[in-house]
Amino acid sequence: MERNQMRRQLALIRQSFFDQGFLDEQFIQLEELQDDANPNFVEEVVTLYYRDSSRLILNIDQALERNPLDFNKLDNYMHQFKGSSTSIGAKKVKAECTQFREYCKAGNSEGCMRTFQQLKKEYAILKRKLEAYFQQARQAGPLETACRSRN
Amino acid sequence: MGAAVDHVTPMGMSGGSAEGNDKSEGQRFSCKSKLTALVVDNGGVCRAIQTALLRSYGVETEAVETGEAAVELIASGATFSLIIIEMLLPFMNGPGTAKQIRAMGAQSKILGITAFFDRRDRQEFLAAGADDFIEKPLSPEIVIPIIRELDN
Numbered sequence: 001m002e003r004n005q006m007r008r009q010l011a012l013i014r015q016s017f018f019d020q021g022f023l024d025e026q027f028i029q030l031e032e033l034q035d036d037a038n039p040n041f042v043e044e045v046v047t048l049y050y051r052d053s054s055r056l057i058l059n060i061d062q063a064l065e066r067n068p069l070d071f072n073k074l075d076n077y078m079h080q081f082k083g084s085s086t087s088i089g090a091k092k093v094k095a096e097c098t099q100f101r102e103y104c105k106a107g108n109s110e111g112c113m114r115t116f117q118q119l120k121k122e123y124a125i126l127k128r129k130l131e132a133y134f135q136q137a138r139q140a141g142p143l144e145t146a147c148r149s150r151n
Numbered sequence: 152m153g154a155a156v157d158h159v160t161p162m163g164m165s166g167g168s169a170e171g172n173d174k175s176e177g178q179r180f181s182c183k184s185k186l187t188a189l190v191v192d193n194g195g196v197c198r199a200i201q202t203a204l205l206r207s208y209g210v211e212t213e214a215v216e217t218g219e220a221a222v223e224l225i226a227s228g229a230t231f232s233l234i235i236i237e238m239l240l241p242f243m244n245g246p247g248t249a250k251q252i253r254a255m256g257a258q259s260k261i262l263g264i265t266a267f268f269d270r271r272d273r274q275e276f277l278a279a280g281a282d283d284f285i286e287k288p289l290s291p292e293i294v295i296p297i298i299r300e301l302d303n
Contacts, residue, residue: 026288033203041203049196079239083266084196086287101267 006140027089181209190214218248238265246279253280
């Protein structure tokens with residue numbers, strides 16, 4: 001059956017996100033919160049993440065154009081960025097946030113700028129992957145076994 | 152501290168019972184008494200996730216964006232079993248919020264939370280009246296023992 005094949009493929013794609021380090025177990029916690037009352041919780045939260053983060057990225061980009069850099073401001077932006085990235089399980093993005101903050105604390109402008117480019121790259125890669133994943137999930141249709149139903 | 156979480160394998164099959172997710176019986180952990188919580192975080196994603204997590208355990212949860220909003224809510228008479236406050240808030244910060252809440256006589260359990268753990272932030276939060284201070288994400292391993300404690 002095509003639908004079962006799609007779901008098997010979807011499961012493999014999902015597993016690859018963990019195997020390749022894009023997502024960590026926090027993403028599973030989000031899936032655990034998805035149920036009949038909140039059937040699209042994961043996609044909604046991820047969509048919210050990308051919407052809010054795009055604003056933060058713009059702010060950080062602008063802040064990185066200043067001379068000299070306001071490390072305190074950058075640190076504050078990154079604090080929020082890391083908080084939300086951690087909360088959705090965006091493992092690689094989270095790691096770049098941590099690295100960025102180290103450079104901030106050290107007052108290392110070049111380090112901040114370099115790390116932020118890498119962060120944006122990881123962020124965009126994950127976004128593409130998740131968007132494709134959710135699109136395929138919609139095509140495959142709802143799972144009979146939701147994360148919080150009986151085994 | 153806290154039990155290891157068994158990873159949920161694809162298609163929603165659990166490897167076994169983990170803290171708070173007793174999937175072997177298909178039941179999710181739930182609080183016994185009527186518990187209420189307030190989430191104070193200027194990030195929409197964190198508010199959404201923390202609120203959903205607490206509600207999934209039966210805790211009636213509200214969320215606000217600022218320390219000022221939290222203080223106003225409590226000043227208006229709202230009481231909460233648990234208040235989770237982000238360290239970095241837009242105006243009055245987390246510890247400042249906790250201090251004002253305690254000054255109003257609130258007996259709630261206050262949990263400070265942050266994106267980047269810092270010892271000095273922890274000291275500041277605890278001195279302000281928080282009961283504990285953790286790094287995000289808010290996880291079942293953290294929440295379930297708190298709920299059990301509040302239930303008793």
